[in-house]
Amino acid sequence: MSIIVNVDVMLAKRKMTSGELAERVGITQANLSILKTGKARAVRFSTLDAICRALDCQPGDILEYKED
Amino acid sequence: METRNYKALKGVAFTVALLCAVHIIWLCAQTWFISGMGSSEGEINWSEDVYPFQLTVLLARLLFCTAYYATIIIFIVRTIKGLKSGIIFPQSNVPLLFTTAGCYFIGTLMSDNFDNILLTQTPNATYFAIESNTILITFIYIIFALLYKIAANVSEENNLTI
Numbered sequence: 001m002s003i004i005v006n007v008d009v010m011l012a013k014r015k016m017t018s019g020e021l022a023e024r025v026g027i028t029q030a031n032l033s034i035l036k037t038g039k040a041r042a043v044r045f046s047t048l049d050a051i052c053r054a055l056d057c058q059p060g061d062i063l064e065y066k067e068d
Numbered sequence: 069m070e071t072r073n074y075k076a077l078k079g080v081a082f083t084v085a086l087l088c089a090v091h092i093i094w095l096c097a098q099t100w101f102i103s104g105m106g107s108s109e110g111e112i113n114w115s116e117d118v119y120p121f122q123l124t125v126l127l128a129r130l131l132f133c134t135a136y137y138a139t140i141i142i143f144i145v146r147t148i149k150g151l152k153s154g155i156i157f158p159q160s161n162v163p164l165l166f167t168t169a170g171c172y173f174i175g176t177l178m179s180d181n182f183d184n185i186l187l188t189q190t191p192n193a194t195y196f197a198i199e200s201n202t203i204l205i206t207f208i209y210i211i212f213a214l215l216y217k218i219a220a221n222v223s224e225e226n227n228l229t230i
Contacts, residue, residue, distance in 0.1 A: 031230050041228040 004064045007036050010055045024054040074151060081144040088137035095137075099130045112186045121194055125178050125185045132175035139168040155227075157220040165213035173206040 011021060022032045027047065034040050048059055055062070114122060143164055150158040177196055184193050 027230060034228060035230045039228060040230045041225050043230050047230050 002066055002068050003038075004066055005035055005038055005040070006062055006064055007032070007051070007055075010057055010061055014055055016055070021051070021054055025050040077151070078148060081148055085141045085144045088140045092134050092137050095130060095133050099126065113188065118185070118194055122186050125181065129175060129178035129182060132171045132178060136168060136171035136175045139164055139171060143168070155223070157216060157223045159220050159224065162213065162217045162220055165209065165216055169206050169209035169213060172209055173202060176202045176205075 007021070011018065018032055018036070019029060022029045025032070025047065027050075035043065043063075048062070051062060052059060112122070112126070143161055146158050146161050146164070150156065150161075177198060180199055180202065181193070181196050184197070
């Protein structure tokens with residue numbers, strides 16, 4: 001897929017662990033891993049909202065479009 | 069899934085699986101007795117002219133009817149296993165349902181023609197008569213399999229929605 005998830009980059013910038021983010025967002029670590037590895041088929045707005053709130057960033061900081 | 073629904077589904081599934089297992093045993097025993105010693109349903113009248121055809125029908129009936137019940141049992145086992153791990157529609161059940169439809173069609177075709185080909189006094193039939201119900205129920209199985217396939221895909225997609 002040409003949508004790249006940059007959660008890892010934001011986590012490093014904010015010096016936050018995956019476990020901490022998962023806890024703050026209210027999703028399991030397994031689901032966060034699915035999102036980070038680009039295996040997710042869709043992201044709910046509520047999840048995106050929670051991630052942006054937890055990482056204090058914009059959706060564009062997490063999701064990126066790259067042509068194949 | 070609610071515990072009550074899960075228990076009800078599990079109960080029904082076990083009952084169906086048990087009935088299928090009994091059917092398989094009955095079918096094997098019936099084939100054994102009917103081909104060997106005869107039974108209350110009558111003895112097989114082997115005819116030299118159509119012997120290969122008769123034997124094919126006898127074995128195909130046993131094979132496909134057994135396979136039909138076996139696929140149902142496997143379907144139930146996979147469903148219960150899937151429910152335990154939170155998967156309502158396991159993908160592995162999709163090809164199994166198409167196999168069930170195929171086994172049902174051939175098994176029922178053989179069963180419907182069993183009397184005419186094997187038990188009649190003067191066996192000379194070398195053709196199959198197809199009942200409309202057999203075709204109809206086979207199509208219902210195929211429709212169910214296609215719907216199950218869609219449900220399995222939607223369920224998988226839903227699991228990958230974060």
